[in-house]
Amino acid sequence: MELTFAGADGIIILSAFAVIMLVIGYFSGRGEKNLHHSLSGYYLAGRNLGIIALFFTLYATQYSGNTIVGYAPSAYRTGFSWLQSISFMTIIIGIYLLFAPRLYVVAKRRNFITPTDWVHHRFQSKAVTLLSIFLMLWGLGNYLLEQLVAIGHAVSGMTGGTIPYQIAVLAFIFVMLAYEWMGGMKAVAFTDVMQGIILMVGIIVFLIGGLYLVGGNFAEVTRYIHEMEPVKTAVPPTEVSINWFSMLLLVGLGASIYPHAVQRIYSAQSERTLKKSFSRMAWMPLITTGLVFIVGITAIMLYPGLDTVGSEQIVGMMANDIAAINPFYYWMMIIFFGGIVAAIVSTADSVLLSFSSMISNDVYGRFMNPHASEHRKVMVGKVVGVVAVFLLLWVAWNPPGTLYEIFILKFELLVQVFPAFVLGLYWKGLDKRAVFWGMLFGALLAGVLTLTGNKTIYGIHGGVIGLGLNFVICVVGSWLLPSAADKPVEEEEYQTLRSKAN
Amino acid sequence: MKEKSIKEPIRKKWIWVFMVLLVMAVVPWYFPSAAVEPFIFGFPLWAFISLIFSIALCGYLSWLCRTQWNLVEDEEESERMKEER
Numbered sequence: 001m002e003l004t005f006a007g008a009d010g011i012i013i014l015s016a017f018a019v020i021m022l023v024i025g026y027f028s029g030r031g032e033k034n035l036h037h038s039l040s041g042y043y044l045a046g047r048n049l050g051i052i053a054l055f056f057t058l059y060a061t062q063y064s065g066n067t068i069v070g071y072a073p074s075a076y077r078t079g080f081s082w083l084q085s086i087s088f089m090t091i092i093i094g095i096y097l098l099f100a101p102r103l104y105v106v107a108k109r110r111n112f113i114t115p116t117d118w119v120h121h122r123f124q125s126k127a128v129t130l131l132s133i134f135l136m137l138w139g140l141g142n143y144l145l146e147q148l149v150a151i152g153h154a155v156s157g158m159t160g161g162t163i164p165y166q167i168a169v170l171a172f173i174f175v176m177l178a179y180e181w182m183g184g185m186k187a188v189a190f191t192d193v194m195q196g197i198i199l200m201v202g203i204i205v206f207l208i209g210g211l212y213l214v215g216g217n218f219a220e221v222t223r224y225i226h227e228m229e230p231v232k233t234a235v236p237p238t239e240v241s242i243n244w245f246s247m248l249l250l251v252g253l254g255a256s257i258y259p260h261a262v263q264r265i266y267s268a269q270s271e272r273t274l275k276k277s278f279s280r281m282a283w284m285p286l287i288t289t290g291l292v293f294i295v296g297i298t299a300i301m302l303y304p305g306l307d308t309v310g311s312e313q314i315v316g317m318m319a320n321d322i323a324a325i326n327p328f329y330y331w332m333m334i335i336f337f338g339g340i341v342a343a344i345v346s347t348a349d350s351v352l353l354s355f356s357s358m359i360s361n362d363v364y365g366r367f368m369n370p371h372a373s374e375h376r377k378v379m380v381g382k383v384v385g386v387v388a389v390f391l392l393l394w395v396a397w398n399p400p401g402t403l404y405e406i407f408i409l410k411f412e413l414l415v416q417v418f419p420a421f422v423l424g425l426y427w428k429g430l431d432k433r434a435v436f437w438g439m440l441f442g443a444l445l446a447g448v449l450t451l452t453g454n455k456t457i458y459g460i461h462g463g464v465i466g467l468g469l470n471f472v473i474c475v476v477g478s479w480l481l482p483s484a485a486d487k488p489v490e491e492e493e494y495q496t497l498r499s500k501a502n
Numbered sequence: 503m504k505e506k507s508i509k510e511p512i513r514k515k516w517i518w519v520f521m522v523l524l525v526m527a528v529v530p531w532y533f534p535s536a537a538v539e540p541f542i543f544g545f546p547l548w549a550f551i552s553l554i555f556s557i558a559l560c561g562y563l564s565w566l567c568r569t570q571w572n573l574v575e576d577e578e579e580s581e582r583m584k585e586e587r
Contacts, residue, residue, distance in 0.1 A: 087559060271575045
């Protein structure tokens, strides 16, 4: 993404953003004596996130820099069928409605820290817990890797190469690690407020600038596309519709079950706060992916005939042209690109925090040193988080062939914990052995399909096919296997925060 | 004592039936290939209808969150009131 307009001004804005993030991180951690001595204090902001912080942290986590830099080119290449990006981001809230209300109550009552706490509580099985930890850590690691690489490209692109890729990544990682270290989830959520606002305003100004470039007439753009590339306005063929359904399933199930997303359910101050945040989030696809979609469509007329590699540059090209309109647009574009960097950082920080919490609570606290103090567990999570970031950086800079290919797997593996979560919440008969084998075979099938280049079959994603197998094994296995009555399922009542068992 | 009004979305079948219908309407599998013109606000006919259903899905989910979900809110609110006193 080459930008000719930024350079020194880009460095000024990025430095300003970095300083603001550090200041927010400092004030989030200041005066909070218990923050670093309590898992829920550090990783869940003391389960006390109010409506504004919770909404923005959900927003900034779900929409990353890729929402703009990656989705606009997708709209450019696929045309109007990329409208699917609105629906697949919306349906995530529908999937939350399946399990979030009940999970919130259980998590609050049982003081859960990580998603694995639920899996452990429900199945009491080392095998299921370990496998779900592995799948989630793998997915999170991959997700983090993507964000780190994206930060480097965005910053070096924005400063016209003045800040080289490696320095850019290192500088922003330092900022991210510093504020996260100082304030934990509280710092992540408060920086998300700033990052989310910049992203929202930036997208709107970018769209206005884009429409200005095409003479303000979107209908004219469509007529042009219809004449030049009718396939982009045509009714999508059956395979595209199947792929659209598959995307709804894959993104809806996958993104709602992201460990960092689940932890935001745990962090809510109250049920009222949580449902208000979700209620607002339901509208966000329209003003985020929806507007980016229009940007991508507009680019078809502005920059016709680009190939795949060329189309990946359209956000940068358009930003250059918008910046040339007048000084207002110039500065707005610099802030917008800073916003893209901020959006990537805001996703990376949430993923890193979730990764560290699973190391602290699940790997170290559950299996290695169950008697460790909470302070020690928090410290282990922080230190391992830093080590993991630098290991991932090493992978990003020296991609070791096949290992890099294996890192492609993200959604495909993460989504396999879905049955354990949702079926486990509602079906007492769900057997832990069936869950284990379902998760394992589902992940293997999805992994093999993806790694052999069969990302989709008849438009259906490998992750969805794996998940289908996973569900079948869970259901059929639970019916066939004799009830493993080694531990009776506790009666839970989900309409009160007080547990009968306590 | 006033009885709690408990609402959990998963227990209400109509919520999910209607959601599936909306999703089915969002995906343009049912359009004949001629449904491109007229263009409405710059959208091909099929895309415009799909967009309308997408907006309806946003509104429906937002409304569900606010009105069809109430497990422990009353309990939490009364706790909060007690603390404030």
